[in-house]
Amino acid sequence: MSRLFPAPLLSVALFVLWLLLNLSVSPGNLLLGAVLGILAPILMAPLRPQHAHVRRPWAIAKLIGRVGLDVIHSNLLVARGVLRAGSTPPRSAFVHIPLDLRDAHGLAALSMITTVVPGTVWSELALDRSVLLLHVFDLEDEKAFIEHFKHTYERPLREIFE
Amino acid sequence: MNEAIVLPFWLELLVSTLLLLGSLFALIGAIGLVRLKDFFQRMHPPALASTIGAWCVAAASILYFSVLKQSPVLHAWLIPILLSITVPVTTLLLARAALFRKRTSGEHVPEEVSSGRDRGN
Numbered sequence: 001m002s003r004l005f006p007a008p009l010l011s012v013a014l015f016v017l018w019l020l021l022n023l024s025v026s027p028g029n030l031l032l033g034a035v036l037g038i039l040a041p042i043l044m045a046p047l048r049p050q051h052a053h054v055r056r057p058w059a060i061a062k063l064i065g066r067v068g069l070d071v072i073h074s075n076l077l078v079a080r081g082v083l084r085a086g087s088t089p090p091r092s093a094f095v096h097i098p099l100d101l102r103d104a105h106g107l108a109a110l111s112m113i114t115t116v117v118p119g120t121v122w123s124e125l126a127l128d129r130s131v132l133l134l135h136v137f138d139l140e141d142e143k144a145f146i147e148h149f150k151h152t153y154e155r156p157l158r159e160i161f162e
Numbered sequence: 163m164n165e166a167i168v169l170p171f172w173l174e175l176l177v178s179t180l181l182l183l184g185s186l187f188a189l190i191g192a193i194g195l196v197r198l199k200d201f202f203q204r205m206h207p208p209a210l211a212s213t214i215g216a217w218c219v220a221a222a223s224i225l226y227f228s229v230l231k232q233s234p235v236l237h238a239w240l241i242p243i244l245l246s247i248t249v250p251v252t253t254l255l256l257a258r259a260a261l262f263r264k265r266t267s268g269e270h271v272p273e274e275v276s277s278g279r280d281r282g283n
Contacts, residue, residue, distance in 0.1 A: 017240065020236070020237045020240055021237060021240065023235070023237055071213050071214065072214060075187060075209075075210055075213060075214040078194070078206050078207060078209070078210060079187060079190045079210060081194075082190055082191075082193060082194035082197065082198070082207050083190065083193075085194070085197050085198055086197070090198075090203060092200060092202060092203045094202075094271070094272045096272070096275065111250055111254060112246060112247065112250045115209070115249060115250035115253045115254065116209070116213060116246045116249065116250065117209075117213075118206050118207070118209035118210055118213060119206060121202070121205045121206065121253060121257050122250070122253075122254055122257065123202075123257045123258070123261055124257075124258065124261060124274070124275055125275070126275040131275045132275075133272060133275050135202045135205070135257065137203065137206040
């Protein structure tokens, strides 16, 4: 069972993705989607030494909702910063954030979140994964920002992946 | 297919508002790319187009075609989802390359964070 489906979640996601892309549930597409869902994880298995253990679907849903709201909020802030850049240049800065999250998949998710949110760009991660260098578009208070970052993103990710 | 389907006014209004809003944010993102001076600052505005810009256009597409075909047409949501997976890859590469170049040319950027210098472990 586990050899046929090394990553069941990924298999299901690929299957659904295929059906959505083709907008049909005809037998041919069901078959192709199933083949894709079963074969892709098996072919990719040698590439990924670690398995992700995802828990707490409710925490995932909450985090996605939270990120969605933050993206909209950050969009408005960056848009305002761009339009005002002539008179008040944005206070861009690099921030060192001490990390407690060590799981590779959790860190990958964190890097996605930081780059998707317009106001922040993931710039560098220390080799031992203990410090993250983040570029912030308009930084008001470094301490408060780090606190907010760790609380809203890192803590739920630790709950989900560790 | 030649029959002209009359869409309700509220839908046309909503769809065009969403399209205009998405375009507006994409435009602001482009303006930011031109106006800002620093490379790292310029990495931020294009995210406007790939997030809220793409979201608004996808939402408009879903609304329009769902009403037109009288059934939910949801696959446009895949665009924002796939964008949010692929955009970070190029953004990260750009940021890392820029940091590397600026360090080798001796510009004022933070030093490499090679180990946990802020923490004891």
